[in-house]
Amino acid sequence: MVGHIAWISRLLCTLLLAASEGPGPDEPTIPRQIEEQIRIFEAWDRENTPPAGAVLFVGDDDVDRWPTRVYFAQHAVINRGLAGASAAVLPRCVERLVTPYAPRVIAYAAGGRDVAEGRDPQAVCGDVAAFIKRVRVVTPRVPIVLLAIKPTPGSRAEHESSRRRTNELLAAMSERDAALYFVDTSIVLLDPQGRCIASLYNAESGWLNETGYRLWSLLLAPTLHRGLQTGPETGGATASPTGAAVSSDFEYVASKSSKTFHKSTCSAARRITEANLLRFPSREAAVRGGRKPCKLCNP
Numbered sequence: 001m002v003g004h005i006a007w008i009s010r011l012l013c014t015l016l017l018a019a020s021e022g023p024g025p026d027e028p029t030i031p032r033q034i035e036e037q038i039r040i041f042e043a044w045d046r047e048n049t050p051p052a053g054a055v056l057f058v059g060d061d062d063v064d065r066w067p068t069r070v071y072f073a074q075h076a077v078i079n080r081g082l083a084g085a086s087a088a089v090l091p092r093c094v095e096r097l098v099t100p101y102a103p104r105v106i107a108y109a110a111g112g113r114d115v116a117e118g119r120d121p122q123a124v125c126g127d128v129a130a131f132i133k134r135v136r137v138v139t140p141r142v143p144i145v146l147l148a149i150k151p152t153p154g155s156r157a158e159h160e161s162s163r164r165r166t167n168e169l170l171a172a173m174s175e176r177d178a179a180l181y182f183v184d185t186s187i188v189l190l191d192p193q194g195r196c197i198a199s200l201y202n203a204e205s206g207w208l209n210e211t212g213y214r215l216w217s218l219l220l221a222p223t224l225h226r227g228l229q230t231g232p233e234t235g236g237a238t239a240s241p242t243g244a245a246v247s248s249d250f251e252y253v254a255s256k257s258s259k260t261f262h263k264s265t266c267s268a269a270r271r272i273t274e275a276n277l278l279r280f281p282s283r284e285a286a287v288r289g290g291r292k293p294c295k296l297c298n299p
C-alpha cells in the first residue's frame with residue numbers, strides 16, 4: 001500500500017513537472033480551434049516580417065472580421081483576432097499573440113462570447129485583467145485600449161444587462177490605470193430605445209457590417225492616437241503637443257439622458273458629466289442615434 005502511494009506521488013510529480021513546462025498546472029490548454037489559428041499566424045510571421053512598434057488588434061471574432069488595415073491604413077497594423085475566442089482564453093495566448101510583436105499600442109475586443117454564455121461580469125473582467133497583467137510583464141507601459149463588448153441583435157435580456165455591467169466594470173478598470181483606455185463603441189450601435197440599429201449589422205449573421213465597422217473605427221481612432229503618443233516608443237508620458245491636437249475629443253456630444261446633441265464647445269455640453277457623456281464621430285452619427293441638434297450651439 002505504501003509503495004503504491006509512493007508510486008502515485010511520483011507519478012503526480014512527473015505530471016506536474018511536465019505541466020510546468022507548458023501552461024501552469026491550473027491552466028487549461030488552448031482549445032484546438034484557437035490553437036490552429038495561432039499556428040497560422042506563427043507560420044505567417046516566419047515567412048514575413050511583422051512590423052515593429054505596430055498597432056496590435058487582438059481579440060475575438062469582432063477583431064478577426066474587422067478590416068483594420070483598411071480603416072487604420074495610416075498605421076502599421078497587426079490583426080490577431082481569433083474566431084471563437086473568449087476573454088477567458090486570451091490571457092493564455094499572450095506569449096504567442098502579443099509578446100512577439102512588441103506593439104506600441106494594443107486594441108483589445110473580447111468578452112461577447114463569455115457574456116452570451118452567461119458568465120458573470122466580474123469573471124469576464126477578471127479575464128481581461130489577467131490578459132493585461134500578462135502583457136505588462138513584458139511590456140509594462142504599453143497602452144491598451146479596451147473596446148466595449150458590443151450589443152448583439154436579438155440577445156436575451158439577462159445577457160444584455162450582463163453585457164452592460166461588464167462594460168461598466170471595464171470602464172471603471174480603465175480609470176484606475178493611466179495606460180488603460182476604454183472606448184464605449186457599443187453606444188453608437190443602439191437607438192434611443194436601446195435596440196440594435198439594424199443598418200449597422202449583417203442581417204443574417206448578426207456581425208457588424210461595413211458601416212458598423214466604419215463607425216467603430218471612427219470612434220476608436222482618437223483614443224488610438226492618444227495611445228500612440230504615450231506608448232513606450234515615444235518615451236512614456238511625454239506626449240508631444242501634436243498628440244493632444246490629434247486626440248482632441250469628438251466634435252459632437254450628447255448626454256445619455258437627453259435627446260439633444262451639441263458641439264463639444266457648447267456651454268450645455270460642458271455641463272454633462274463624463275459618466276453621462278456620449279461622443280459621436282460625426283453629426284450624421286448623432287442624428288442616426290435619434291438625437292436632435294441643440295438650439296443654442298446649432299451643431
Ligand SMILES: [Zn+2]
Binds near residue numbers: 262263267269294295
Ligand atoms: Zn448645445
